[in-house]
Amino acid sequence: MGASAAEAVAALHRLLPREFYARSSVDVARDLLGKILVSESDEGPATATIVETEAYGGPDDLASHARAGLTKRTAPMFGPPGHAYVYLVYGMHECLNVVTEEDGRAGAVLLRAGHPLTGIDLMRRRRARPGDPDGRLAAGPARLAQALAVTRADNGHDLTLGRRLWVADPGLPSAAAIEAGPRIGISYAGAEWAGRPWRFWLRGEPAASRP
DNA sequence: ATAGGGATTCTC
DNA sequence: AGAATCCCTATT
Numbered sequence: 001m002g003a004s005a006a007e008a009v010a011a012l013h014r015l016l017p018r019e020f021y022a023r024s025s026v027d028v029a030r031d032l033l034g035k036i037l038v039s040e041s042d043e044g045p046a047t048a049t050i051v052e053t054e055a056y057g058g059p060d061d062l063a064s065h066a067r068a069g070l071t072k073r074t075a076p077m078f079g080p081p082g083h084a085y086v087y088l089v090y091g092m093h094e095c096l097n098v099v100t101e102e103d104g105r106a107g108a109v110l111l112r113a114g115h116p117l118t119g120i121d122l123m124r125r126r127r128a129r130p131g132d133p134d135g136r137l138a139a140g141p142a143r144l145a146q147a148l149a150v151t152r153a154d155n156g157h158d159l160t161l162g163r164r165l166w167v168a169d170p171g172l173p174s175a176a177a178i179e180a181g182p183r184i185g186i187s188y189a190g191a192e193w194a195g196r197p198w199r200f201w202l203r204g205e206p207a208a209s210r211p
Numbered sequence: 212a213t214a215g216g217g218a219t220t221c222t223c
Numbered sequence: 224a225g226a227a228t229c230c231c232t233a234t235t
Contacts, residue, residue: 064218071232088229090228097218141218142219184218185218
């Protein structure tokens with residue numbers, strides 16, 4: 001194995017510590033851009049650079065699942081940071097969040113898009129959509145989860161363990177500029193909350209949403 | 212017990 | 224623009 005390949009493997013084990021997640025959702029959402037989402041499954045490993053995120057707050061955020069307070073579904077959002085919160089939306093799509101904020105305070109970041117790095121053949125097999133360019137195999141929150149084989153079975157999983165599913169720091173700062181805009185699909189929350197620029201993405205990234 | 216609706220994606 | 228499709232949450 002060459003030096004650069006060895007470095008790439010080492011980077012996958014540079015785990016983000018729990019303190020990274022124990023901050024405001026907006027800060028975590030912004031700082032997750034350029035980090036690497038790693039998944040290991042029976043089919044093999046797959047990785048993608050996180051290129052689009054959305055921040056969600058607690059009961060005061062009318063766009064957040066936590067707006068109803070602590071319920072069975074949203075319990076992970078109120079739990080310790082650095083865990084996964086996976087939910088089913090529209091009866092068919094699963095979406096992956098990372099839990100933020102201190103234990104007891106609700107918050108999460110929805111991972112909306114990834115740029116495939118490795119395991120691209122796996123992602124293509126999972127999505128099975130002919131004509132998709134490699135760069136868009138993990139475009140969209142439901143497609144990102146599917147490409148990395150994330151399901152509700154991963155709900156509550158500790159992302160700081162470095163097994164099955166975690167986030168790694170590539171070590172190098174992302175070259176791309178960060179852009180911000182309103183969150184998607186939350187018009188029910190009213191203008192004040194729907195208008196907040198809590199969606200972040202890397203400029204020019206082909207996998208980012210184009211609303 | 213039941214009704215209303217959704218942090219999406221694909222097709223027409 | 225409209226469908227697909229399950230489960231959460233609130234209400235009766």
